[in-house]
Amino acid sequence: MSQELTDAIVELNRDEAVAAVERRAKGGEDPLVILGECRRGMAVVGERFQKGDYFLAELMLSAEIFKAGVAILQPYLARSRSAESKGKVLLATLKGDIHDLGKNILATLLQSHGFEVHDMGVDIPPSRVVEEAREIKPDFVGFSALITTAFAGMKEAADMLQEDGLRHNMKLIIGGGVTTPTTRDYVGADFQTLDAMEGVTYCLRTVRGE
Amino acid sequence: MAKESMTAIERTRAAIRLEKPDRVPLVPFLSAEPAALLAGFTTAQVSNDARMSQSAFLKVFDDYGGWDSAYGSPITPAQMQAANIYPMKVRIPGRDLPDGYMFQLVEEEIMKPEDYDKICEMGFDSFYYEDYLWRINCFPREDMTRLIEEVLINWDPWCKELEARGVEPFIMAHEFHPFFKLSLMRSVVRFTEDLYYNPGPVERTMKRMTDELIPKQIEICKALGVNNILLVDERGSGFYYPLPVFERFWWPYAQEIIEAFWSEGITTVFHLDTCWDKNLPYFKRLPKGSTVMELDSTTDIFLAKDVLRDHLCIHGDVPASLLSLGKPEEVEAYCRRLIDGVGAGGGFVLGTGCATPPDCKPENFRAMLETGRTCGLYRS
Numbered sequence: 001m002s003q004e005l006t007d008a009i010v011e012l013n014r015d016e017a018v019a020a021v022e023r024r025a026k027g028g029e030d031p032l033v034i035l036g037e038c039r040r041g042m043a044v045v046g047e048r049f050q051k052g053d054y055f056l057a058e059l060m061l062s063a064e065i066f067k068a069g070v071a072i073l074q075p076y077l078a079r080s081r082s083a084e085s086k087g088k089v090l091l092a093t094l095k096g097d098i099h100d101l102g103k104n105i106l107a108t109l110l111q112s113h114g115f116e117v118h119d120m121g122v123d124i125p126p127s128r129v130v131e132e133a134r135e136i137k138p139d140f141v142g143f144s145a146l147i148t149t150a151f152a153g154m155k156e157a158a159d160m161l162q163e164d165g166l167r168h169n170m171k172l173i174i175g176g177g178v179t180t181p182t183t184r185d186y187v188g189a190d191f192q193t194l195d196a197m198e199g200v201t202y203c204l205r206t207v208r209g210e
Numbered sequence: 211m212a213k214e215s216m217t218a219i220e221r222t223r224a225a226i227r228l229e230k231p232d233r234v235p236l237v238p239f240l241s242a243e244p245a246a247l248l249a250g251f252t253t254a255q256v257s258n259d260a261r262m263s264q265s266a267f268l269k270v271f272d273d274y275g276g277w278d279s280a281y282g283s284p285i286t287p288a289q290m291q292a293a294n295i296y297p298m299k300v301r302i303p304g305r306d307l308p309d310g311y312m313f314q315l316v317e318e319e320i321m322k323p324e325d326y327d328k329i330c331e332m333g334f335d336s337f338y339y340e341d342y343l344w345r346i347n348c349f350p351r352e353d354m355t356r357l358i359e360e361v362l363i364n365w366d367p368w369c370k371e372l373e374a375r376g377v378e379p380f381i382m383a384h385e386f387h388p389f390f391k392l393s394l395m396r397s398v399v400r401f402t403e404d405l406y407y408n409p410g411p412v413e414r415t416m417k418r419m420t421d422e423l424i425p426k427q428i429e430i431c432k433a434l435g436v437n438n439i440l441l442v443d444e445r446g447s448g449f450y451y452p453l454p455v456f457e458r459f460w461w462p463y464a465q466e467i468i469e470a471f472w473s474e475g476i477t478t479v480f481h482l483d484t485c486w487d488k489n490l491p492y493f494k495r496l497p498k499g500s501t502v503m504e505l506d507s508t509t510d511i512f513l514a515k516d517v518l519r520d521h522l523c524i525h526g527d528v529p530a531s532l533l534s535l536g537k538p539e540e541v542e543a544y545c546r547r548l549i550d551g552v553g554a555g556g557g558f559v560l561g562t563g564c565a566t567p568p569d570c571k572p573e574n575f576r577a578m579l580e581t582g583r584t585c586g587l588y589r590s
Contacts, residue, residue: 012406054452055451057405057450057451061403061406064403098301098307101398147567148531148533148535148568149312149569151569177483178530178534183531
């Protein structure tokens with residue numbers, strides 16, 4: 001266990017972090033240990049963000065470093081025992097909206113905190129969300145929106161999940177620039193945020209039963 | 211009992227000058243698609259035909275009893291690209307998207323790291339028209355001249371229609387903060403990496419763009435005979451970046467641009483989406499009355515009033531989600547709070563937070579306007 005990689009991520013030293021992952025993976029270290037150090041770095045970044053010391057910029061940069069590290073580790077992880085998942089998250093931007101910046105940041109942050117993320121992409125019809133939810137049985141479903149025309153699709157998908165009997169087994173979270181508590185109530189979601197890290201914290205607290 | 215005593219034009223200009231008009235001016239930002247849906251047109255119609263867009267806006271204006279200044283110009287997404295407004299790929303209803311959708315911008319890394327040097331060498335406009343536009347264009351090259359000509363041809367009839375209704379355009383010239391433009395062209399993640407890991411080319415390019423933008427836009431304003439310009443940024447705020455980044459890469463250029471415009475008598479209407487709470491004190495450094503702060507409801511508009519009282523006019527900020535999902539009485543209550551809190555003493559224009567959403571309920575749009583008309587009157 002080394003602090004070097006964790007620190008490199010926390011301090012956003014991209015080249016140093018990526019080189020460390022590569023060197024240690026090639027050197028035969030357990031990829032799950034390396035992944036754990038990357039995740040610890042991301043957790044510290046998240047704490048700094050919540051304290052107001054880091055901003056969305058630092059979240060994005062650390063997420064990019066994490067993604068680069070995971071890409072290097074992927075072939076080694078495939079040969080190794082699988083990492084324990086904190087839960088499954090299904091993400092989508094629903095029909096009427098093709099924006100995905102916030103959703104993509106959330107997806108990487110969730111992965112870096114140990115969640116298994118299934119990102120369906122953008123402009124997704126509600127019926128497809130239900131099909132996917134039936135298939136993967138997520139613990140969380142997250143919808144993101146930059147324009148208000150996606151609200152109707154969010155509600156439709158939430159209602160369909162309810163009718164399908166899937167809704168009570170999951171938490172529904174929504175986020176994105178135009179969402180508000182009014183949107184949360186309209187959709188019937190459990191949680192709404194404009195802040196990706198707040199979304200991750202909600203998921204972590206929920207799986208811990210807090 | 212208070213009553214109206216000013217024309218729409220006098221009222222709006224007075225508020226921008228930080229004076230207390232007869233009542234709070236009403237200026238919702240109504241772009242083509244929401245205008246289409248409120249007017250009973252389709253989004254495909256207005257996204258592909260500027261005259262339809264113009265008709266939709268005017269129909270809503272007339273159907274809802276009008277307001278004080280026209281914000282939302284009749285221009286199609288293709289014309290926006292041709293006029294160097296949106297430096298991004300677009301997807302257009304009726305062509306790339308189903309009818310009923312909003313026209314949408316696609317954020318991709320179109321501009322590459324080596325393009326910073328190209329912009330510095332060529333100048334931004336040359337780079338845009340000789341190279342970049344043809345990476346994002348949604349129209350054939352041979353349509354370029356026609357698209358620009360159509361913008362110019364449509365402009366005079368548009369202004370005459372507004373003049374007949376006793377209002378003027380809220381903004382005519384249009385520009386993005388160079389920081390925002392580069393972020394859109396590089397994509398926000400790549401641009402952020404540039405800022406943190408290789409800032410030299412960004413700074414050189416920002417300076418080059420600022421030096422080019424200022425005389426160009428002053429010349430445009432003079433040619434159009436207008437004294438205000440829209441400046442847009444949605445990426446420089448404390449929502450995205452810490453203050454040292456803001457201070458180094460964003461604020462000096464904003465200040466330079468606004469002061470240069472103001473020295474020529476041009477007011478900047480600054481469209482500032484996302485939350486600027488942490489950045490508000492900087493705006494006190496701008497010349498008094500030089501800028502209209504246009505907030506989208508994520509910035510605390512009451513805090514903005516506290517910080518910028520009697521210094522800069524504030525415009526906003528009925529939230530899109532409230533107009534889309536709320537009830538008329540909720541819209542009314544929100545507008546009353548704005549009028550009482552932000553409107554106190556003048557220097558306030560009641561409008562939408564960012565823009566009217568495409569699924570705005572007609573009764574909510576009406577409630578916003580009615581509340582402004584009935585509750586926005588100042589006692590002399």
